[in-house]
Amino acid sequence: MASEWILTLTAQTPTNIAVIKYWGKRDESLILPVNDSISVTLDPGHLCTTTTVAVSPAFEQDRMWLNGKEISLSGDRFQSCLREIRARATDVENKEKGIKISKKDWEKLHLHISSFNNFPTAAGLASSAAGLACLVFSLGKLMNVQEDHSQLSAIARQGSGSACRSLYGGFVKWIMGKEENGSDSLAVQLADEKHWDELVIIIAVVSSRQKETSSTSGMRESVETSLLLQHRAKEVVPKRILKMEEAIQNRDFASFAALACADSNQFHAVCLDTSPPIFYMNDTSHRIINCVEKWNRSEEAPQVAYTFDAGPNAVLIARNRKAASLLIQRLLYYFPPNPETDMNSYVLGDKSILKDAGIQGIDDVEALPPPPEIKDKIPAQKNRGEVSYFICTRPGRGPVVLSDESQALIDPKTGLPK
Template sequence: MGGEAEKWVLMVTARTPTNIAVIKYWGKRDETLILPINDSISVTLDPSHLCTTTTVSVSPSFDQDRMWLNGKEISLQGGRFQSCLREIRARAQDVEDKKKGIKINKEDWQKLNLHIASYNNFPTAAGLASSAAGLACLVFSLAKLMNLKEDNSQLSAIARQGSGSACRSLYGGFVKWCMGKEENGSDSLAVQLADEKHWDELVIIIAVVSARQKETSSTSGMRDTVETSALIEHRAKEVVPKRITEMEGAIQNRDFATFARLACTDSNQFHAVCLDTYPPIFYMNDTSHRQVLFYIYYILITRIS
């Protein structure tokens, strides 16, 4: 490593949007690798409205890996963080900054420590996919810092190991997460169905009725559903594949009536599966129920007119 060992710092800042699933992922076939039991499709939101901004830095003066989320230090010891860091470091390449006189050989990345500062401009753990944006941003910024050669689809397989939905936040527009069939998860990755310019007329409205952290985490909720719900297998094998095909067509044709119908029915079925879980999971409150009824009414009126 070149440069004055105790003085130089190299950093990268990235911004990654969150995404909203319109055909939902719920349930894993592998908890460690985060391999889903069905495909899913999402819409990536405008990063100027909802996003995570992450700055990653490296220096010989750092004595350990550290991370701050919204200004508060958090532990990096969790298995999912470590999986992402391990996968990124294993793929790191040589990096040289001639202006600063810094040269990092790819084998040096295993010895260098990182500082990570991440900020969400929307409520964390309140159901707006903050972990998806956060892990996607972490993986993308580290990949830039360490000069990885993988494309976004390949990076999505790494982000997936931190948070399943994170794989979809590495692309703008409309994104499909292919569940894959391989046991090692090599084919469980994200692909872009259409870019952010494809359907400019589509506007996503998000009404935050509560910024409180949800009572049941997605991780434990999915585990309980897979273990106890009688409906989840039918949804994954019979219902979702047909909806995926329909939704892909609706997106390509910019068919809002079909898009809205599929998004609403899939959301309803997701909540039905949660209710079929034991003990039942409630992700909606009374205000949410009233909003859903209003939006369905609005969609129907719009479709008729």
């Protein structure tokens, strides 16, 4: 091996949103959950992490940059992932560059990792799930790891529980597993993103002045103090998992929506049953739920499912494009932007939904009529400024290697972030 070479690999990994929730670990260090969970993978075109991993005999230590800023890799979770991946590395040969790395070399070689989220990291949009999944996936590819995505997911799980579900596109189940060592706690794909491609997802990023409890400490406190959590994990979730798998298999939106909404609410109920209680949803979240519930109940069948993770943001899943355009009208009616906001920065992602809804500019928002389901004499309250922005997206694919070198985040000559 020459000492000047640098080998890089770039990959892109999606975020995911759970529709049957993961809340509570039975093993803190291995990150083994108290119940199965099911998620929808989000289109990486709108929400994803891109990671470039680089290896070189010139690197003196493992280093990582997130969104251009160096971060520490010393945490147990990063170290678990790096150790597990290194243990599975195999011989790598790059004939073009004249590089040969043998299985045993990987223990000595250091890595540079640069990761970038195409969405705000702190906005509560599962950036750690996409990030850890991308770290494991890209290292697996770089090191020619032979394990399949499910086995990689069990490694990603040790970095961030829900990261394991980002190893697949479409609809994914994280099986809690039974083994003490966690080897069978991994993700499987229930169906790919093409199986149910009518669905449209709108995320409302809710303004919040509250400092939120981290999900790691929150779920620890729930396991320790909630008297409802074990009942949920043992009695409620197993039945819901079966029903949700069936709903996804049959593209049965009514069941899908009922299960997703009920499970999101139950997860937040367990948070509230924690001592001290954890509040992730705020009044805006509640208003979004009320808007969706009222509309769904005015229709013959549910049009939209909602689900909330460990924060106030709403993830709204519309049954199809038509429902999505009616949804964005309602959302913009109840949650108009602050004056002088550019619509282009208020509705992000797939803007064709906005076009379908007949909304081009702020004037169209102000002209929206009240939704027909408001039959009260009381005029509907407008909640200007309570939503920071919306992202229109859809179920999406799993991780991919980006072969276009221009997308790499590390300079192949210096080994440092571009």
